[in-house]
Amino acid sequence: MKVVKEDNIVKKNIRRTDLKVALCYPNQYRIGMSCLALHYIYNLFNSYENVVCERFFLENTFSLESQLPLSKFDIIAFTLQFELDYINMFKILINSKIPVDRQKRNTSHPIIIAGGPCVMENPLPLSNFIDIFFIGEAEVLVPKFIERALSLKNIKRDFLDFSSITGLYLPEVGNKTKRVWVENIDDAFYPTIQVLTRMYDKSTKPIFSNSFLLEISRGCGRGCRFCISGYIYRPPRYRSIKKIEKIIDEAIENHKINKIILVGTSASDHPKFKEICELILSKGLFFSTPSLRIDVLDEDIISFLLKGSQKTITIAPESGSNFLRTLINKPIPNSLILNVAKLFQRNNVPSLKMYFMVGLPNESIKDIEAINAISSKILENFKGLLKLSVNPLIPKPYTPMQWVPYISRKEYLKKTKILKPLKSKKISISIGSWSMGCLEHILSLGTSELSELLSTNILASNLVNWQSLIGWLRLNIHDYSRMLTVNINENPLFNIIDNGISIDFLKAEYYKMTLALFTQPCPSTCSSCGVCN
Numbered sequence: 001m002k003v004v005k006e007d008n009i010v011k012k013n014i015r016r017t018d019l020k021v022a023l024c025y026p027n028q029y030r031i032g033m034s035c036l037a038l039h040y041i042y043n044l045f046n047s048y049e050n051v052v053c054e055r056f057f058l059e060n061t062f063s064l065e066s067q068l069p070l071s072k073f074d075i076i077a078f079t080l081q082f083e084l085d086y087i088n089m090f091k092i093l094i095n096s097k098i099p100v101d102r103q104k105r106n107t108s109h110p111i112i113i114a115g116g117p118c119v120m121e122n123p124l125p126l127s128n129f130i131d132i133f134f135i136g137e138a139e140v141l142v143p144k145f146i147e148r149a150l151s152l153k154n155i156k157r158d159f160l161d162f163s164s165i166t167g168l169y170l171p172e173v174g175n176k177t178k179r180v181w182v183e184n185i186d187d188a189f190y191p192t193i194q195v196l197t198r199m200y201d202k203s204t205k206p207i208f209s210n211s212f213l214l215e216i217s218r219g220c221g222r223g224c225r226f227c228i229s230g231y232i233y234r235p236p237r238y239r240s241i242k243k244i245e246k247i248i249d250e251a252i253e254n255h256k257i258n259k260i261i262l263v264g265t266s267a268s269d270h271p272k273f274k275e276i277c278e279l280i281l282s283k284g285l286f287f288s289t290p291s292l293r294i295d296v297l298d299e300d301i302i303s304f305l306l307k308g309s310q311k312t313i314t315i316a317p318e319s320g321s322n323f324l325r326t327l328i329n330k331p332i333p334n335s336l337i338l339n340v341a342k343l344f345q346r347n348n349v350p351s352l353k354m355y356f357m358v359g360l361p362n363e364s365i366k367d368i369e370a371i372n373a374i375s376s377k378i379l380e381n382f383k384g385l386l387k388l389s390v391n392p393l394i395p396k397p398y399t400p401m402q403w404v405p406y407i408s409r410k411e412y413l414k415k416t417k418i419l420k421p422l423k424s425k426k427i428s429i430s431i432g433s434w435s436m437g438c439l440e441h442i443l444s445l446g447t448s449e450l451s452e453l454l455s456t457n458i459l460a461s462n463l464v465n466w467q468s469l470i471g472w473l474r475l476n477i478h479d480y481s482r483m484l485t486v487n488i489n490e491n492p493l494f495n496i497i498d499n500g501i502s503i504d505f506l507k508a509e510y511y512k513m514t515l516a517l518f519t520q521p522c523p524s525t526c527s528s529c530g531v532c533n
């Protein structure tokens with residue numbers, strides 16, 4: 001990797017520390033540096049005087065801070081944001097000559113830990129490779145982990161001791177555990193000093209360059225039935241405006257930034273969203289936010305976003321059909337989407353991006369044609385750039401969609417073909433890969449048997465790429481995915497990890513979906529999902 005110049009990196013005298021942590025983001029530097037979780041964990045570990053944490057990405061085999069190899073650290077911590085990054089995790093370990101299989105490691109090797117949304121969703125497909133999984137939020141688990149690590153005489157020999165901490169899952173022990181989370185995010189640690197990339201080329205330029213990442217909310221209570229983030233980050237929590245202002249002031253003091261990126265599972269649902277926008281602008285900063293709820297957009301918010309220098313506004317209608325949106329508990333009518341498009345035109349929004357899914361329950365060809373229809377109607381009113389991102393629905397565990405099968409290749413190709421004519425209407429459209437979606441489905445729902453298969457068939461032959469997994473599964477890839485859906489009620493995941501959501505609630509939501517019944521958003525209306533009990 002080309003040397004990048006960065007501000008705010010933490011450099012410690014590594015010999016004077018008691019615990020050395022290698023923080024690995026299993027993808028490119030430019031992606032990892034735009035992920036708030038990386039900044040959280042880096043600063044949280046480094047906030048302890050006797051602990052040092054240094055960064056690794058897919059491109060570097062030596063730490064960015066001290067140029068140490070991975071094998072010299074006590075702990076290797078992976079943050080897993082996307083299932084398809086698992087292969088990069090294997091590559092990082094193989095390149096550093098660290099056995100990927102945990103059974104092949106011994107006390108001379110670092111302990112490997114992993115956290116992030118993929119781990120909270122389902123750690124079982126990685127159970128052959130990871131020593132300790134973090135099921136929950138870092139602000140709660142990292143301090144407990146450090147305290148225990150520093151109290152152990154020999155962390156590598158005694159690491160099974162970590163199984164007594166609620167929220168940590170150790171496959172070697174097979175302990176049951178519960179997800180843990182921060183009750184009041186105002187009181188939680190926040191990385192008010194973030195590493196900023198100062199000099200970069202095209203390959204190292206972070207997605208959000210010269211920007212400070214500001215999380216204003218966590219969790220979402222809307223209850224969209226397909227959305228894993230809406231379920232694994234419950235309950236919804238909002239940072240107070242007072243705390244947000246304090247963080248912004250510290251960010252200005254600590255960084256040469258001109259922009260704030262507002263982060264949150266559903267940032268625009270923050271009850272003080274408009275005040276937050278005004279506050280940032282009043283401090284002379286630009287801002288943007290990755291995705292917005294269609295039903296909160298109004299003239300004020302659009303004008304704030306444009307003043308904040310946002311060029312593309314991204315919304316997620318998910319489907320072209322009102323009925324299917326009702327099934328997924330996102331009952332936004334097409335009339336509202338068209339009104340919002342008119343608002344965009346009136347305010348000269350340069351570009352609009354829309355996310356759609358194919359493979360929803362009860363979906364017919366007419367529902368796909370409805371995507372064409374709504375996109376064409378939008379173009380009648382909106383003269384900016386229109387971009388569509390279409391992907392297969394990937395049913396995830398701990399959501400009511402876990403009982404829904406992944407769409408077949410034949411059906412996906414047939415349906416997405418219907419969208420092709422949109423290209424001739426000056427709409428840019430990207431269509432996600434069916435195979436990669438199917439792999440993601442398998443990795444989301446898989447059990448430890450999948451971990452075994454990965455270990456014996458893929459890693460043993462050093463075929464470390466997803467194509468080899470697809471090749472190995474050959475035509476069986478979809479059968480395997482179907483089998484996981486059919487057997488979902490027997491999946492051991494639900495006996496091992498108590499995520500807080502009750503299975504009865506998920507079943508009730510599934511049946512409400514079949515009847516197209518709406519569930520009110522929480523916390524204004526509690527639907528007793530089990531989390532706050």
Ligand code: SF4
Binds near residue numbers: 234236528533
């Ligand atoms: S228990 Fe009620 S308030 Fe708490 S997350 Fe579930 S639905 Fe929301």
